[in-house]
Amino acid sequence: MEQIQIIDAKNHVGQTVQIGAWVANKRSSGKIAFLQLRDGTAYFQGVVVKSEVPEEVFQLAKNLNQETAVMITGEIREDSRSKFGYEIGISGIEVVGESHDYPITPKEHGTDFLMDHRHLWLRSSKQHAIMRIRNELIRATYEFFNNNGFVKIDPPILTGSAPEGTTDLFETNYFDQKAYLSQSGQLYMEAAAMAFGKVFSFGPTFRAEKSKTRRHLIEFWMIEPEMAFTHQEESLEVQEQYVAFLVQSVLDNCDYALHVLGRDREVLEKYTKLPYPRISYDDAVALLQKNGFDDIQWGDDFGSPHETFIANSFDQPVFILNYPKAIKPFYMKPHPTRDDVVICADMIAPEGYGEIIGGSERATDYEYLLEEIRNHGLDENEYSWYLDLRKYGSVPHAGFGLGLERTVTWLAGIEHVREAIPFPRLLNRIYP
Secondary structure: OOEOOHHHHHHHEOOEEEEEEEEEEEEEOOOEEEEEEEOOOOEEEEEEEHHHOOHHHHHHHHOOOOOOEEEEEEEEEEOOOOOOOEEEEEEEEEEEEOOOOOOOOOOOOOHHHHHHOHHHHOOOHHHHHHHHHHHHHHHHHHHHHHHOOOEEOOOOOEEOOOOOOOOOOOEEEEOOEEEEEOOOOHHHHHHHHHHHOEEEEEEEEEOOOOOOOOOOOOEEEEEEEEEEOOOHHHHHHHHHHHHHHHHHHHHHHOHHHHHHHOOOHHHHHHOOOOOOOEEEHHHHHHHHHHOOOOOOOOOOOOOHHHHHHHHHOOOOOEEEEOOEHHHOOOOEOEOOOOOOEEOEEEEEEOOOOEEEEEEEEEOOOHHHHHHHHHHOOOOOOOOHHHHHOOOOOOOOEEEEEEEHHHHHHHHHOOOOHHHHOOOOOEOOEOOO
């Protein structure tokens, strides 16, 4: 008898199979027991009819505890009443691992309780669906960049310097000197781009930022492409093509997860239409001021309410272009006709999800970059390797970073970024 996974039930209709699963929930009447089964690939229903099985099988089904691991034997059949479309008529049950007093019951639980039990909360249908979408974004990211001629390069996680200053970095001892957990792989990707042309990294980054907002994590994952012989407008086209590709991949491959999450496919389909709108920082400030945001002045960075209003004005992901130089990192290319802004862009997701991409064209002039490093109070000796890139064949280049968890949060339509990563690290949480 073949052992299958739930997700493959559609290929075995009318066949008797075995499935290893956990009992997510159950209900029973006098004559029928319904088991909600999950195996990591999907959820579906198992049906035990008292008159069709030995009495001990029916009694076992009625008395199974939540999260008991079982090996089920039965016939796969179509089930038009469920979104999944299939169920199993159970003829045999073997208990593989018992479960008693499972702490996460079908009732409501508080966030702290669920976070304390994150190792178990991941088993729930909603969290399972979110992780499926996360997995699809990871898969699609590799497909997109591999198909477009990018080489994956892995930057170090331990670094001796910081791309954006050391104020929110985790410091550690590196034998007899200081080191930091990486807040971005970008500077290293610039070096890689000078060797390989088009590169991307995909790895964990760390920010010791004491923020408790629903958009912030201490440890998160970033996708950071960098492209040689590339100006900002070309980079923006790659960014919007990449994001639209991610959205389409979720639509194509995560239908069941979107259904579990109650995510409207038609809303997501709007985000596959290109090009995405663009608005300058100057015009964005004017738009906000015109609409009652008296707290914003030219030179300020945007907060969540500002980003939400701007994005809602377009109902699509939107690029905000060319921010003030004073609020951006040292490595961004100066504007050719203005000394108060740099050539950069943030992509703001619609529906109040905020910035998901930050990117820029990079400064290429050695003397300018050296001066900016000094102006930012950074040690030029620590950046000598970075300055070398401007001495030996400097070329126009641009890149960006996309935050994986913020993108998952947006596409899954969930409230808080903490549910978009398997084991979140938050300001006051490093357990489990």
